[in-house]
Amino acid sequence: MAPTNTLEMGTIGLQEDARELTRHEEQQLFLDAAKRGSEYLKGVRDRSPFPAEEAIERLRVLDTDLPRNPEDPFAILRELDEFGSPGTVANSGGRYFGFVIGGALPAARAATVLAAAWDQNAGFRVLSPIGTFLEDISLGWLAKLLGLPATAAGALVTGATMANFTCLAAARHELLRNLGWDVEADGLFGAPEISVYVSEDSHTSVLKALALLGLGRARATRLATNGQSRIVVSQLPKIERPSIICVQAGDVNTGAFDDASELCAWAHDSASWVHVDGAFGLWAAASPRKSHLTAGFSEADSWACDGHKWLNVPYDSGFAFVRRAEALRPAMAAEGAYLELGQQREPSHYNPELSRRARGIEVWAAIRSLGRTGIAELIDRTCDHAALFAKRLKSAGFEILNEVVVNQVLVSFGSDAHTEAVAKALQREGTCWCGLTLWKGRRAMRISVSSWSTTTEDVEASVAAMIGVERIVREGSQRS
Ligand SMILES: Cc1ncc(COP(=O)(O)O)c(C=O)c1O
Structure with missing residues (x-):
């Protein structure tokens, strides 16, 4: 049968006469992917951070009937690029300020491409000497950068949600073991009671982790927070039994840090466990200018x-650290004769997964590419950009709701309805992208500056767009 797809970098017809790619074609295909990726990156700074409606509409092309036969990989890649690339959110473009989204560092991104060729399973040492070795190195470097005890046990997981889950599983193990209960063996039915305290403003992922662990979202006691989302230490209740206390290093809205020293002292008096959700905020420890914010967190x-x-x-990459390996290991233990592999640390004995991507590769590359000084500079620069946003928007007459201590800015353009209308119009306008939140009962637009690629020009262009869009929305609502 005649080939159905003719391409510059390879010509194969696999519709009926399925065959494997030749070695040469396999290499060409990989180069084609790299070339397409590099073209994408060439244009990413000039793109609107969020895809156009038509681009999203055109994604339907990819929704074909379940393919009956093998298809030409070159054609698949071309179609993916043609329809998929315009349907992406431009994280790497420098003007995406939604959620808390970083843009992949060039060295980390490139390492991920090489890692795709390696296709390593970093679950166990025997599956990937390089993947597990780089994981060990990365965990050691991370503990130093984040100001954590060198003896803490770590795990590379998919993100902070799974990191919260992993840490809280260790907490559940240790507190119940101290009460004479083996939760991994016997479950929670009939277990001695432990309590959980969370910040009133805890991130939803902490509550999700509690739910997944059978500790219950609604059962947790909420600790009152102040106007910046910091736990009010003067209102801490008396702890009645060994408890898990969840505190924050970097509130997702305000960027605020809890008073870790006070909270650790309060919790440790009752042999309770302090868990820190520091999804982004713990990185302040890596900046000499910002590290005062993380004072006391190493006591958790x-x-x-x-x-x-x-x-x-690049996604997905999160870290869980637990002070005592003896609490993490049993909480994550996987049993099975074929998994008893030796005396060295096996990643899968310290995290919820068995088979897993070798996430240490890009973490190692990222840290190598920036070093301590480069990481501190990244933290400082993004914080400076956030401060510039706040300064410009305040000068333009808008209200900044939070103390801008790190990279998060909450802005109100007036009433809740007006703020919402402005944020949505800004998203359509396309210079930059910011999300909305409801914070302390008020609608606010969130600006999170988390990407290395954001420049001062990006901030100035985005501020100009915000001011312009607000005026148009205001004038429009005055006319109607
Ligand atoms: C404070 C905080 N905790 C947890 C999370 C969840 O992180 P992830 O999306 O990596 O699971 C986030 C995400 O923004 C966050 O800001």
């Missing part, structure tokens, strides 16, 4: 952090 018992946020490692 476990820490969740992300690579794909402020370190700008």
Whole structure:
């Protein structure tokens, strides 16, 4: 049968006469992917951060009937690029300020491409000497950068949600073991009671982790927070029994840090466990200018952090650290004769997964490419950009709702309805992209500056767009 797809970089017809690619074609295909990726990156700074409606509409082309026969990989890649690339959110473009989204660092991104060729399973040492070795190195470097005890046990996971889950599983193990209960063996039915305290403004992922662990979202006691989302230490209740206390290093809205020293002292008096959700905020420890914000957090018992946020490692990349390996290991243990592999640390004995991507590769590359000084500079620069946003928007007459301590800015353009209308119009206008939030009962637009690629020009262009869009929305609503 005649080939159905003729391409510059390879010509094969696989519709009926399925055959494997030749070695040469396999290499050409990989080069084609790299070339397409590099073309994408060439244009990414000039693109609107969010795809156009038509581009999203055109994604339907990819929704074919379930393919009956093998298809030409070159054609698949071409179609993916033609329809998929315009349907992406331009994280790497420098003007995406939604959620807390980093843009992959060039070295980390390139390492991920090489890692795709390697196709390593970093579940166990025997499956990937390089993947597990780089994981060990990365965990050691991360503990130093984040100011955590060198003896803490770590795990590379998919993100802060799984890091929260992993740490809280270790907390659940340790507190119940101290009460004479083996939760991994016997489950939670009939277990001695432990309590959980969370910040009133805890991130939803902490609550999700509690739900997944059978500790219950609604059962947790909420600790009151102040106007910046920091736990009010003067209102801490008396702890009645060993408890898990979840605190924040970097609130997702305000960027605020809890008073870790006070909270750790309060919790440790009752043999309770302090868990830190530091998804992005813990990175402040890596900046001499900002590290005062993380004072006291090293006294906690476990820490969740992300690579794909402020370190700008490609998705998905999160880190769980637990002070005592003896609490993490049994909580994550996987049994099975064929998994008893030796005396060295096996990644899968310290995290929820068995088979897993070798996430240490890009973490290692990211840290190597920036070094301590480069990471501190990345943190400082993004914080400076956030401060510039706040300064310009305040001068333009808008209200900045939070103290801008790190990279998060909350802005109100007036009433809730007006703020919402402006944020949505800004998203359509396309210079930059910011999300909305409801914070302390008020609608606010969130600006999170988390990408290495954001420049001062990006900030100025985005501020100009915000001011212009606000005027148009205001004039429009005055006319109607
Ligand atoms: C404070 C905080 N915790 C947890 C998370 C969840 O992180 P992830 O999306 O990596 O699971 C986020 C995400 O923004 C966050 O800001």
